[in-house]
Amino acid sequence: MxxxxxxxxxxxxxxxxxxxxxxxxxxxxxxxxxxxxxxxxxxxxxxxxxxxxxxxxxxxxxxxxxxKTHQFDVLTDRGFGRVANLRGLPGRxxxxxxxxxxxxxxxxxxxxxxxxxxxxxxxxxxxxxxxxxxxxxxxxxxxxxxxxxxxxxxxxxxxxxxxxxxxxxxxxxxxLGAPMDVVWFRLPRVPGDPADTFLRVAAGNLMVSINRGDYWQLAYVIPKGGFERLHDRGIGELRERIGELLPYLAGRTGLLRGFDDVSVLTVxxxxxxxxxxxxxxxxxxxxxxxxxxxxxxxxxxxxxxxxxxxxxxxxxxxxxxxxxxxxxxxxxxxxxxxxxxxxxxxVAQNQLIRPALAGSPKVTQVPDLSRIPVLNRLIRRFIGLGIRPEHVQVGENRG
Structure with a gap:
């Protein structure tokens, strides 16, 4: 065959x-x-x-x-910064x-x-x-x-x-190495929550928040091999970190009853x-x-x-x-x-994730890169289309 x-x-x-x-x-x-x-x-x-x-x-x-999301945003202690805006990307x-x-x-x-x-x-x-x-x-x-x-x-x-x-x-x-692992879980999303997917960055903590309609898919980033330490400190530690990073979720963290409600990705x-x-x-x-x-x-x-x-x-x-x-x-x-x-x-791991997990205060300042036209065009093309996007060249043959 x-x-x-x-x-x-x-x-x-x-x-x-x-x-x-x-x-x-x-x-x-x-x-x-x-x-x-x-x-x-x-x-x-x-x-x-x-x-x-x-x-x-x-x-x-x-x-x-x-x-759908048209932009990549980062929320720091100083507010939102935009890494890229995909609007204007060539194609449909x-x-x-x-x-x-x-x-x-x-x-x-x-x-x-x-x-x-x-x-x-x-x-x-x-x-x-x-x-x-x-x-x-x-x-x-x-x-x-x-x-x-x-x-x-x-x-x-x-x-x-x-x-x-x-x-x-x-x-x-x-x-090639990675400085982090990821703890995945979900919490309900209610009216009044932010609309878009974003990365929350604070000294010592990172969390990705993905809008999935009626719930948030959340990724809490931890130092490589750090899940055992987090587990030993108890589910209350994770609940507390969520509430500090995203206060609007603080009242919902009790829905995480234990670590059976999370999934760990070894990066x-x-x-x-x-x-x-x-x-x-x-x-x-x-x-x-x-x-x-x-x-x-x-x-x-x-x-x-x-x-x-x-x-x-x-x-x-x-x-x-x-x-x-x-x-x-x-x-x-x-x-x-x-x-x-x-x-x-x-580069992102070494310049953003590693310093953030180490507690560096520098990561609390993220400029709006989408306001720099040439840079935004490069970033949106890299994220949206990637390097050398492929197109299907093989036709259909039902014979």
Whole structure:
């Protein structure tokens, strides 16, 4: 068969759809029974909205419950500062849409399922590779019925930052470091609350506040490895910090009954030096784990998928062997955007997050960068479209 993809996240799902609609036989494996996991990335940037349009999904996407934001604001002890305003961004979309990731994945995989050459296996966890004469010929997976093998011309590891297939191939990422972890939770949103998503910064504390309509999705940033200390101090410590940073939430913090009501994200920033082996390609978090800074993880993953689909669909459809040069081309095309984005994330980590967590008072002063025209154009393009946005070049083939 043509292609087997391990991992039903944004990278795997979008690549599966692109290949299926182009006429490639494709199987997508997802280790869970559904996509319903809370506190996953859910920021859909203009570059991804453009891809959805190109796949014929733009109208359906905008029917999903979502919230739009046109700017990036930072709230300090001295008031609001604006990092960027996306209005005026080239193209149809000048906003970021916040939508639960499970809705996004259901939308993409449901469309893929309309093609007879697409198959999706749920509760199917890929854990090993079939290697013959130095070439990956497929993968091994387990599901409730036992162990199985699935052969393919191309195997794609899109199974996340802890990728089992990457490990099986002997590919080890270069760790770039992150000074923080994130504690995620939600609290109700009521009339009179702020309307927009923003970052709250104070000496020693940071919190991201995302408007999800009837509730706030909140991310309390803590020093790397600091959750155990926070847990030892008790849930009252977290409630107190929330009330200090966002006083309008102080009366609602009691709804956090304990640490069972929060989820902890261990932040990782890394990338592979080499994304492929003969017959195998890594994309998305399996190739490069992104920091949550700028919320671009989904969008980098989708761009990887589009580039891979554009480059590989023709060979896969024809049944021709996948040359190493094609896999190298995917990496070459996507490595520069990955490096540039991770560089910007490291700058933000070192210049804002690390000093804030250390208690520096300098971070309580954030200017309105959107008032500087040239700088605002650069920042809004970087955040909204990213480095080298990809466009779907593979047509639909239902034959």
């Amino acid at each position: 043509g292609c087997v993809i391990a991992g039903g996240g944004p990278a795997g799902a979008v690549l599966a759809l692109i290949l299926a609609r182009s006429g490639v036989e494709v199987t997508l494996l997802e280790k869970h029974a559904d996509f319903l996991r809370d506190f996953r990335g859910d920021t859909i940037h203009p570059s991804t909205l453009q891809v959805l349009d190109e796949l014929g999904l733009g109208e359906e996407f905008h029917k999903l419950p979502h919230h 979309y000048d906003y970021i849409a916040f939508v639960p990731q499970w809705d996004f994945l259901n939308l993409v995989t449901s469309r893929a399922a309309t093609y007879p050459n697409f198959r999706m296996l749920m509760r199917a966890e890929a854990h090993g590779l079939i290697v013959e004469d130095g070439v990956v010929r497929g993968l091994r997976y387990r599901d409730p019925s036992g162990e199985h093998e699935l052969r393919a011309d191309l195997t794609v590891a899109a199974d996340g930052r802890g990728s089992a297939l990457r490990r099986a191939a002997g590919l080890v990422p270069e760790e 990782v920033l890394n990338r592979l030096r080499r994304w492929h082996r003969p017959g195998l390609l890594c994309i998305g978090d399996a190739a490069h784990a992104m920091s949550p800074v700028f919320g671009v993880g989904i969008n980098l993953a989708v761009q990887d998928a589009v580039a891979a689909g554009n480059i590989l669909a023709g060979s896969l459809r024809s049944g021709a062997p996948i040359p190493d040069s094609a896999l190298r081309l995917v990496q070459r095309r996507r490595m520069w955007p990955t490096r540039a984005t991770q560089f910007a994330q490291r």
